[in-house]
Amino acid sequence: MYIKTFEEFYQKAEELFLANQRKTRFSIKYRNREKKFVLKVTDDRICLKFLSKQQQDIKKIEILTTLFLRGHAASSSS
Structure with a gap:
């Protein structure tokens, strides 16, 4: 099942990540x-999924990637 909007996907992904970063x-x-x-x-x-055929969504993907990279970097340094 795919989540329809990137905003909803990002919100749920962030909640899931913050609940269990490791x-x-x-x-x-x-x-x-x-x-x-x-x-x-x-x-x-x-399992959360999002599907996009839009080139402009690449910037949004970059934002989500940054969330995970920063979160993992912070959790591994503590």
């Missing part, structure tokens, strides 16, 4: 034939 993972797949991105965030219990 187990939450984030992946990006680009399907060249269909020219679409699939974002996935999971903690092995809950």
